[in-house]
Amino acid sequence: MLSLGIIGWIIIGGLAGWIASKIMKTDAQQGLLLNIVLGIIGGFIGGWILSLFDVDVKGFGLILSFITCLIGACLLIWIVSMIRGRSRSHV
Template sequence: MSIVGFIVWLVVGGIIGWIASKIMRTDAQQGALMNIVVGIVGAFIGGWLGGMLIGDAGDINQGDFSLSSLLFSLLGAVILLAIVNMFRRGRVR
């Protein structure tokens, strides 16, 4: 992976994590670094789910920036935040 690819990966991960935190209403509790982590881990979860549900959905971790890969990454990030909220508060918002 090149330096530019790595930077794009971080920026897209941060944007996906930020959108997921807005959806789950956890944005005030997270900073930019946490949004990046949520977005990247969410991309792994989303890529895994997409692979199970529709075959090769692609994920942003492999450099595939299609609409379906971005949506599955967002779904994975939302699922990750829901799981974190369950352990933190005992319920999903």
């Protein structure tokens, strides 16, 4: 997945982050930059999770890289929403 280069990471990350924010219904709260960051970090999270199951994302190309970023970004949005919800309930 690292072979995509920085431009590839930004494009795939931005698209995956944007779609993840649509799926998780947080798009109105986020801008383009946050969507890109979510997608890129989501790619690392998704890649790490898949590596635990001995799945080599690099060997499957662009489609699996995108799906990995998308799932990782959704997971990241869910984790952040759980932390935010928990911190607001204690105030």
